[in-house]
Amino acid sequence: MANLGSLFSLDFTNLADRRRVIMRIVALAALVVPLLVTLVAWIYERNNPQLWNALGVLFVSMGAILLVAFFSLRMIRQGQEQIATYVLIGTISLAALACAVRYGGIDQSLIISLLLVMLFIVGLVATWREIVAYGISITFAYGMLLLLKDNLGSFRVPEGTLTAGDAGVYGVGAVLFFVGLATTIVLTTIFSKALAEYALKSEQWTADLMRANEQLIEKNIQQIELGTDLSFAATELSAASQQQASGATEQASAVAEVSSTIEELGFTARQIASASDQVSIAAQQTLTSLAMGQQSVDEAIQGMERIKQRVQEVSSRVLSLGERSHHISEIIALIDDVSDETHLLALNAAIEAAGAGEHGRRFAVVAAEVKSLANRTLAASREVKDVIAEIQAATNASVLATEESVKEVVQGVNLAHRAGQEMDSIVVLGEHTAQLAQEISLATAQQQTASEQVVETMREIAEVSRQTAAGSRQTADAASKLTAIANRLHSLVNIEANTR
Numbered sequence: 442m443a444n445l446g447s448l449f450s451l452d453f454t455n456l457a458d459r460r461r462v463i464m465r466i467v468a469l470a471a472l473v474v475p476l477l478v479t480l481v482a483w484i485y486e487r488n489n490p491q492l493w494n495a496l497g498v499l500f501v502s503m504g505a506i507l508l509v510a511f512f513s514l515r516m517i518r519q520g521q522e523q524i525a526t527y528v529l530i531g532t533i534s535l536a537a538l539a540c541a542v543r544y545g546g547i548d549q550s551l552i553i554s555l556l557l558v559m560l561f562i563v564g565l566v567a568t569w570r571e572i573v574a575y576g577i578s579i580t581f582a583y584g585m586l587l588l589l590k591d592n593l594g595s596f597r598v599p600e601g602t603l604t605a606g607d608a609g610v611y612g613v614g615a616v617l618f619f620v621g622l623a624t625t626i627v628l629t630t631i632f633s634k635a636l637a638e639y640a641l642k643s644e645q646w647t648a649d650l651m652r653a654n655e656q657l658i659e660k661n662i663q664q665i666e667l668g669t670d671l672s673f674a675a676t677e678l679s680a681a682s683q684q685q686a687s688g689a690t691e692q693a694s695a696v697a698e699v700s701s702t703i704e705e706l707g708f709t710a711r712q713i714a715s716a717s718d719q720v721s722i723a724a725q726q727t728l729t730s731l732a733m734g735q736q737s738v739d740e741a742i743q744g745m746e747r748i749k750q751r752v753q754e755v756s757s758r759v760l761s762l763g764e765r766s767h768h769i770s771e772i773i774a775l776i777d778d779v780s781d782e783t784h785l786l787a788l789n790a791a792i793e794a795a796g797a798g799e800h801g802r803r804f805a806v807v808a809a810e811v812k813s814l815a816n817r818t819l820a821a822s823r824e825v826k827d828v829i830a831e832i833q834a835a836t837n838a839s840v841l842a843t844e845e846s847v848k849e850v851v852q853g854v855n856l857a858h859r860a861g862q863e864m865d866s867i868v869v870l871g872e873h874t875a876q877l878a879q880e881i882s883l884a885t886a887q888q889q890t891a892s893e894q895v896v897e898t899m900r901e902i903a904e905v906s907r908q909t910a911a912g913s914r915q916t917a918d919a920a921s922k923l924t925a926i927a928n929r930l931h932s933l934v935n936i937e938a939n940t941r
Contacts, residue, residue, distance in 0.1 A: 713885050727874070735864045742857040749850040756843035759836060766833045773829060776822045783815035 791809065 718882050732868065735861070735868055738857065738861045738864045742854065742861055745850065745854045745857045749847070749854055752843065752846050752850050756840065756847055759839045759843050762832075762836050766829055766836055770826065770829050770833065773822050773826045776818065777826070779818075781815075783811060783818070786811070
């Protein structure tokens with residue numbers, strides 16, 4: 442009931458709704474009729490082979506119909522509506538011809554021919570879906586008429602010879618007839634509404650045509666106004682184009698001057714880049730020389746350290762020599778004392794020997810020799826003392842000189858360390874200078890590249906300016922032509938308006 446209510450609630454002036462109605466009726470007939478015939482045959486004619494053969498033919502036919510229907514729907518979903526239409530028209534035509542051949546007779550062939558002519562006439566004014574619906578409806582209605590004809594002929598049988606199965610078949614035929622009749626009525630109603638829709642559309646088309654005519658008149662008026670505006674705009678465009686051409690020419694001249702200036706800047710940038718490269722090379726060479734100088738300073742510091750150690754060793758030895766000279770002086774002093782005492786003893790021995798007379802003569806000789814030896818020893822010790830004094834004086838002078846040398850060596854070492862530190866600072870500054878020189882060289886190279894790009898861009902701008910000037914002149918010429926065309930259009934529109 443819900444489906445039936447939705448069926449009557451559809452808008453039959455809508456092509457999509459009509460299509461859904463037709464599809465539902467065809468599907469309902471395709472399902473109900475075979476099932477109804479099969480049910481009647483199973484109830485009344487279980488053992489009738491001819492009836493079951495007829496049912497087999499019916500099911501084969503329904504299978505072919507369903508196959509054609511599914512094929513057509515697939516073509517429609519793929520957007521090939523024309524192919525689906527041709528397939529369905531061909532199937533309907535073959536079915537109609539088969540009915541004519543089956544039943545024979547001029548009247549059936551004439552009816553088939555008329556139906557085909559009507560089908561093609563409908564195809565000229567209707568959509569492809571309406572063609573399919575019309576073909577299905579007339580074929581189904583024609584089949585129902587033939588079935589009714591056979592059943593009415595079969596009703597005229599002798600009384601008492603009609604079996605229950607025959608009665609069931611006749612009843613099914615009557616049901617099919619009324620179903621076909623109802624389908625024909627529904628489809629006729631649908632197409633009558635479609636014709637009413639076409640009539641309504643015709644009235645709408647007439648109204649639209651009148652509105653279009655009014656709009657055309659308004660457009661003519663607008664064209665007159667547009668022609669006037671176009672002429673005025675073309676005049677202004679011509680003046681603006683001439684001004685633009687003059688400005689573009691001046692712009693091209695200015696761009697040429699700027700391009701020349703930038704080319705000079707580019708030449709200067711190349712010179713700066715060359716000088717920066719030379720500065721970078723000199724900075725690298727300076728850095729190399731500083732590294733070598735630093736190495737020499739380090740070696741000098743090491744040599745001064747070694748000299749300092751040697752001088753300190755010499756100073757230590759000289760001091761040790763002075764101490765030993767002093768010790769020798771003490772020994773010499775002791776020898777002097779011993780010599781003095783020996784001299785005194787020799788003198789005393791000589792005195793004693795003289796007092797002894799003849800017995801002390803030998804002892805006097807020994808005493809004289811001892812005295813002589815003591816004198817010689819005393820003289821030698823004095824000479825040694827003088828030499829030791831000279832050695833001590835020289836040693837003291839050497840010690841003083843050594844101490845001064847040590848001080849000077851220490852001062853030289855300190856100066857060497859300070860020179861090394863200064864050299865380290867100079868090396869750091871040299872590295873920084875070399876790095877700055879490289880950065881300056883890189884920045885100058887980038888500036889040179891940018892200058893070249895700017896020069897190239899200015900050349901392109903100059904070319905564009907020249908092209909713009911040429912285009913502006915062409916635009917001015919076109920604007921002049923447009924002004925002439927606008928004047929002609931304005932004249933033609935005025936003539937057309939006057940003729941109307």
